[in-house]
Amino acid sequence: MTNEPQEKTTGASPLSAEASTPARLYGALGDGKDHFKVDQTNAAALDEILPGMRLIVPDNRACLRRMVATAADLGIRQYIDLGSGLPDQPPNLHEVAQRTVKDARFIYVDNDPMVCTHGRALLQGGGVTMIEADARDIDALYRTYELLSVIETGRPVCVVLGAILHFFTDDEVKQVMEALDDFLAPGSLLLVTHATSDQPHYQPEQVQAARLAYEEQTGARLYLRSVQQIADLVLPGCVPLRPGLVTTAAWHPDYEYGPAQIPPAPYFMAVAAQVRHDVENRQYFLLDAARKAEQ
Ligand SMILES: C[S@@+](CC[C@H](N)C(=O)[O-])C[C@H]1O[C@@H](n2cnc3c(N)ncnc32)[C@H](O)[C@@H]1O
Incomplete structure (x- = not known):
């Protein structure tokens, strides 16, 4: 990544009462508490353009909880959540991880002050750190004292990329994935959810209208990608765990924190994957078998 100042991904000022930010609007679409009236108005408008839009947030969060619970079951003790969002829809992901791995260390990263x-007010302490940084610059993040004082770089890390890569250009996504591949130790896991333009319950024009409205409401660019485009961008450096790249509701719906989605509703795509240099380590592919054997 260059040291040039990057174009903002989050658009509006975080404290603007006139425009939404991705974090506040996401909270308003879900069960969040820390947003403004403009966010409620914008959430309602989006839900009118794409009926069922509000379900996307609880569905995505439930999927991320199932993914993090899985990473904790695998014994991963350190987590970095890139584009973490407002911590106002509990349980937060560190709580999910720490239910299984009591001393799990969790770093939340967001570029929205x-x-x-x-x-910082709600999460600091108890193995949790909040860092204000641009998730597109993984090199800079990995040079921060806050990260280096928490993360043991030689050990596996679970990196959460929940509903953030769709704010990045193709080149930015590739750079993030390559940088993570460089930094992460064998056994590390990537958890990705991503907005998709492939929405069988809706007309393509409706989906694009919702995207345009979102961009206008937040000032942030939204890169809706087809399932194939997401696979082409995210998967080349990875080995996906079963069931691969699927809708958030279909990612192990039987696990705890089961799906919230009631179709028809728009959805994100989800995939959990190991970084490729660990391709020889097959243990994660045995995850389902191991879980079933335990039951
Ligand atoms: C839609 S919310 C998703 C929140 C959470 N990850 C989830 O999936 O429930 C996206 C978050 O990514 C953050 N974000 C967007 N671009 C970012 C960037 N370049 N660096 C860090 N955070 C970013 C936004 O501020 C927002 O909090």
């Missing part, structure tokens, strides 16, 4: 202020 309002998210970071709330995060």
Whole structure:
């Protein structure tokens, strides 16, 4: 990544009462508490353009909880959540991890100062750190004292990329994936959810209208990608766990924190994957078998 200042991904000012930010609007679409009236108005408008839109947030969060619970079951003790969002829809992901791995260390990263202020007030301590940083610059993040004082770089890390890569250009996504591949130790896991333009319950024009409205409401660019485009961008450096790249509701719906989605509703795509240099380590592919054997 270059040291040039990057174009903002989050658009509006975090404290603007006139425009939404991705974090506040996401909270307003879900069960969040820390948003403004404009966010409620915008969430309602989006739900009118794409009926069922509000379900996307609880569905995505439930999927991320199932993914993090899985990473904790695998014994991963350190987590970095890139684009963590407002911590106002409990249980937060560190709580999910720490249910299984009591001393799990969790780093939340966001470039929205309002998210970071709330995060620091609510989350600090107990193995949790909040860092204000641009997730597109993994090199810089990995040079911060806050990260290096928490993360043991030689050990596996679970990196959460929940509903953030769709704010990045193709080149930015590739750079993030390559940088993570460089930094992460064998056994590390990537958890990705991503907005998709492939929405069989809706007309393509409706989906694009919702995207345009979202961009206008937040000032942030939204890169809706087809399932194939997501696979082409995210998977080349990875070995996906079963069931591969699927809708968030279909990612192990039988696990705890089961799906919230009631179709028809728009959805994100989800995949959990190991970074490729660990391709020889097959243990994660045995995950389902091991879980079933335990039951
Ligand atoms: C839609 S919310 C998703 C929140 C959470 N990850 C989830 O999936 O429930 C996206 C978050 O990514 C953050 N974000 C967007 N671009 C970012 C960037 N370049 N660096 C860090 N955070 C970013 C936003 O501020 C927002 O909090």
